[in-house]
Amino acid sequence: MDAYHLFHYFFNQSNISLSVDCCNHIVKALCDDGHAHVALQLHHHIRGGYDDHALLDYQTYRILTKALYLSGKYDEALDLVKDIFLLKNPDEYDSEFLDQKDFDKAWALCCEEFISSKDGNNNNVGYPTVTKTAVTVSLIEYHFSKGKEDKAMEIYTCLVAETSGKIEDASKRPLLDVLFKYGKETEAWSLVENHHLIEDRPLHIMKQNLTMHELFCCDLRMTKESIERFEKPRQMQDFVTFKFNHAPYSNVIAKCCEDENTLPHAKWILAESLNVCDPSAYKLSTFEEMINAYLKAGRLDDALETANMMVDANLRLVSILMKS
Incomplete structure (x- = not known):
């Protein structure tokens, strides 16, 4: 909580602009320390005070939702899930989260609906960091974690094909982390090297x-x-x-x-x-x-x-x- 108080001092009481990285780190730290309710208040504060609503990344939203869920704050967790994924029939997911007692599986189901829906092809306007690519990366990780390597690699192959290897900036590190974690070093380095070849470089960088x-x-x-x-x-x-x-x-x-x-x-x-x-x-x-x-x-x-x-x-x- 000391870090949170310092964060509040520097970004609310002093004349310093809000840092995206700081917001993500503080929310994650609060969740790790068992203060999910404080992290949720910070989330509301950020969304209420900034027009772009992009100060938390997708992975941070997932950590915050899971922390709320594990602390027994199911209503708050469900409300956040429904907003993040723009679920067509949000009430159907009440039982998925409450009955299964498996947050990761329930989250994966939401990811699948988001990806398959019409809205999944576009960014969530209210949560612009929740993109189809970001959601797909977490789905790949879920299947790896359950030992379903073939399914995970099938989704990964489709992602690379759909994006022509040009992964959005915010999803690059999470995707590499997943590939390295589950022993896919060849695929990870291939992604990096192909990016180096296909990405346009400014003339001064080439020189x-x-x-x-x-x-x-x-x-x-x-x-x-x-x-x-x-x-x-x-x-x-x-x-x-x-x-x-x-x-x-x-x-x-x-x-x-x-x-x-x-x-x-x-x-x-x-x-x-x-x-x-x-x-x-x-x-x-x-x-x-x-x-x-x-x-x-x-x-x-x-x-x-x-x-x-x-x-x-x-x-x-x-x-x-x-x-x-």
Whole structure:
């Protein structure tokens, strides 16, 4: 509950914009701690104060509904289920939830109706994160959990065919998590690699990748195996977020910092990561490592410039969170 009070302070009493990730984490944490009723109040508060109603993701709605159900708050759980899935005959599901005593099975039945219905082909206007793809992923997981691998893979194959492998952003990580959890590494990596081939890339990203590859091969003399080990997490990051994030590059920056001659490459890689607005790209340890390398080489001006970059990056992160 301490985290919830801090959340309330920062996002309700201070001048900071509401964070999507924070909302999801707080709701999940409240449910884990047995405070589903408080999580439901937060859900109502979010929906009542924001026009887009997209501040909770599909998986969070599922966790909240299950927590309500397990805590005996059946009416609240059923009301949420009916809203989320736009059920045609909602009263029929009262007995499904109450008689079966199997939340996951009842949820799977709702998923099947949502997918097969006309509304299942479109987003739920009131719950825009509840999409056909998101619901399908949870149905795949359900069948895997029941040992029905053939059924799960049949649904997965249909999903990939229907979307031409272009999975919506919010469902990418949940889908990969399911595939890896149930031993489908080949399918998971195939999804990532195919996405890398079919997804259109901005010209500056393509140039950036070519320059980076030349840097690895010619200047750092990395082996093919080393480059492949680097590329895999980078492709995974790209698939999940489709944003440049320098986290996979941290080891390369560290290698550049070992030699004064390759320090300019570290500076270039870091500069590329600062060209985007994604706050997760900013990592203090990367700045610190570069500053130490510059000081060791006696390059005080470069060390000072990097220190200023570190301050600017973190001020930028704060400004993104602050309301304009």
